[in-house]
Amino acid sequence: MKTHKHQIVIIGGGTGGIMVAAQLLKARKGLDIAMIEPSGTHVYQPAWTLVGAGLMKKSATLKNEKRFIPKKVSWIKEYVENIDPDSMEVTLRSGDKVAYEYLIVAPGIQINLDGIEGLKEAYGKNGVCSNYVDPDYTWEVIRNFKDGVALFTMPAGPIKCPGAPQKIMYLAADYFIRKGLDKAHVAFATPGTVIFGTEPFRSELKNYLHKYNVSRRYGYKLYKIDGEAKEAYYTRLPLPENKTDYVINDERNAAGCIAFVWEEGQKHVVEEENCHIDELQENTHFVIKYDMLHLAPPQSAPSWFQNTKLANQEGVNKGWMAVDENTLQSRLYKNVFGVGDVTDLPTARTGAAIRKQAPTIVDNLLKVMDGKDADYKGYDGYSSCPLVVAHNRMLLAEFKYEGVRSSDPLLSKFLDTGKASYAMWLMKRYGLPFLYWNVMLKGYKF
Numbered sequence: 001m002k003t004h005k006h007q008i009v010i011i012g013g014g015t016g017g018i019m020v021a022a023q024l025l026k027a028r029k030g031l032d033i034a035m036i037e038p039s040g041t042h043v044y045q046p047a048w049t050l051v052g053a054g055l056m057k058k059s060a061t062l063k064n065e066k067r068f069i070p071k072k073v074s075w076i077k078e079y080v081e082n083i084d085p086d087s088m089e090v091t092l093r094s095g096d097k098v099a100y101e102y103l104i105v106a107p108g109i110q111i112n113l114d115g116i117e118g119l120k121e122a123y124g125k126n127g128v129c130s131n132y133v134d135p136d137y138t139w140e141v142i143r144n145f146k147d148g149v150a151l152f153t154m155p156a157g158p159i160k161c162p163g164a165p166q167k168i169m170y171l172a173a174d175y176f177i178r179k180g181l182d183k184a185h186v187a188f189a190t191p192g193t194v195i196f197g198t199e200p201f202r203s204e205l206k207n208y209l210h211k212y213n214v215s216r217r218y219g220y221k222l223y224k225i226d227g228e229a230k231e232a233y234y235t236r237l238p239l240p241e242n243k244t245d246y247v248i249n250d251e252r253n254a255a256g257c258i259a260f261v262w263e264e265g266q267k268h269v270v271e272e273e274n275c276h277i278d279e280l281q282e283n284t285h286f287v288i289k290y291d292m293l294h295l296a297p298p299q300s301a302p303s304w305f306q307n308t309k310l311a312n313q314e315g316v317n318k319g320w321m322a323v324d325e326n327t328l329q330s331r332l333y334k335n336v337f338g339v340g341d342v343t344d345l346p347t348a349r350t351g352a353a354i355r356k357q358a359p360t361i362v363d364n365l366l367k368v369m370d371g372k373d374a375d376y377k378g379y380d381g382y383s384s385c386p387l388v389v390a391h392n393r394m395l396l397a398e399f400k401y402e403g404v405r406s407s408d409p410l411l412s413k414f415l416d417t418g419k420a421s422y423a424m425w426l427m428k429r430y431g432l433p434f435l436y437w438n439v440m441l442k443g444y445k446f
């Protein structure tokens with residue numbers, strides 16, 4: 001067993017880890033930084049939406065990690081298995097330890113295929129796909145879809161890029177139209193109660209839901225998949241007082257849906273054609289029969305991280321890293337900061353959010369190293385979601401804490417970011433990947 005020692009240790013060399021490392025080295029020369037990252041490949045995940053719709057090759061989203069870990073950073077190509085913030089030590093899978101003075105935690109999010117009954121068995125065959133796991137298989141499923149119900153669904157609980165499950169739905173619907181599949185019925189089922197929280201993006205998305213005749217199911221919580229029977233099982237959550245519709249269809253009903261109640265262990269079908277059954281009692285369950293199913297699996301902080309003292313021990317944020325909402329300092333240990341998907345920040349987990357988190361961490365970490373307080377409250381919850389709604393249209397939803405719109409003033413001078421446009425599509429397809437690889441990962445701020 002070896003013990004390495006470094007002044008600053010960064011766990012994870014994904015979007016957050018690399019951006020913080022690169023910006024730190026630009027801000028101060030001579031820092032001794034180690035990065036613990038097991039993978040030799042860096043993934044540009046935002047483009048997986050396009051890969052899943054056949055609009056980009058997966059190979060274009062993967063690059064050699066070595067190109068992005070700054071040369072002055074020591075790369076430890078290993079998995080972290082524990083953090084002891086009291087002894088300021090990280091334990092690796094090999095059993096080696098890495099001692100630190102300051103720690104940045106950025107190991108991302110964990111995809112839990114076992115978080116829904118039957119998902120693990122169903123995934124990857126019979127039309128059950130996910131851009132969160134393998135966008136190439138999503139494209140295979142979409143490309144081979146002939147007609148019937150194409151169901152897109154969200155899990156309960158936080159996930160990375162919560163807009164991604166609906167982006168692939170718009171792209172699939174657009175593809176079905178272009179291919180002349182007029183019998184395709186597209187459905188979207190979500191435990192949420194709105195398609196998007198912030199205006200004017202919500203209204204613009206509704207235009208596309210209408211255009212594609214998407215049947216929406218709100219308050220629908222997926223709990224089981226029967227991959228062989230091609231059935232997705234839902235319970236319905238209580239809707240807020242001002243909402244009455246669990247199901248919103250446009251001109252025609254889209255997905256076939258069966259509702260049933262359990263009585264003495266028996267399943268009784270109560271209605272077969274649609275799900276306008278608001279008067280049914282609480283123990284009613286709903287089955288949507290699908291021909292293809294795209295889902296976002298449930299997600300959490302990595303299991304090993306949840307067992308560390310840096311994670312919230314209870315409450316709704318249990319397991320996520322406890323950080324200050326504005327400074328990104330650990331709420332429990334002053335020499336530790338968190339960035340990206342692993343944190344408990346009440347905003348959408350995206351790479352765009354990290355773009356605004358990284359400078360705040362750098363500023364505050366250097367302050368702590370200089371014996372000062374981490375008092376730069378630079379992060380306001382900014383996150384953004386490039387909502388691709390067709391193979392040549394995108395709108396850019398930018399917001400901060402509480403879902404308040406926070407569109408970039410410079411960009412807004414030239415473009416109406418709340419309206420889907422071809423110019424913004426070009427930004428998604430070409431501009432953002434270029435900025436990611438050449439600007440953000442190199443430590444430049446913009």
Ligand SMILES: Cc1cc2nc3c(=O)[nH]c(=O)nc-3n(C[C@H](O)[C@H](O)[C@H](O)COP(=O)(O)OP(=O)(O)OC[C@H]3O[C@@H](n4cnc5c(N)ncnc54)[C@H](O)[C@@H]3O)c2cc1C
Binds near residue numbers: 080
């Ligand atoms: C389909 C999809 C679409 C998306 N679309 C967008 C979008 O349009 N816009 C946007 O801004 N964001 C989007 N995102 C989200 C964005 O990619 C993530 O929010 C972002 O990558 C999070 O960065 P991170 O550093 O927290 O985690 P990651 O970038 O995932 O990096 C985590 C790193 O930690 C490493 N790691 C894992 N376990 C360990 C361990 N035990 N020890 C050490 N290292 C470990 C991993 O190998 C990885 O390199 C999308 C994501 C997906 C999946």
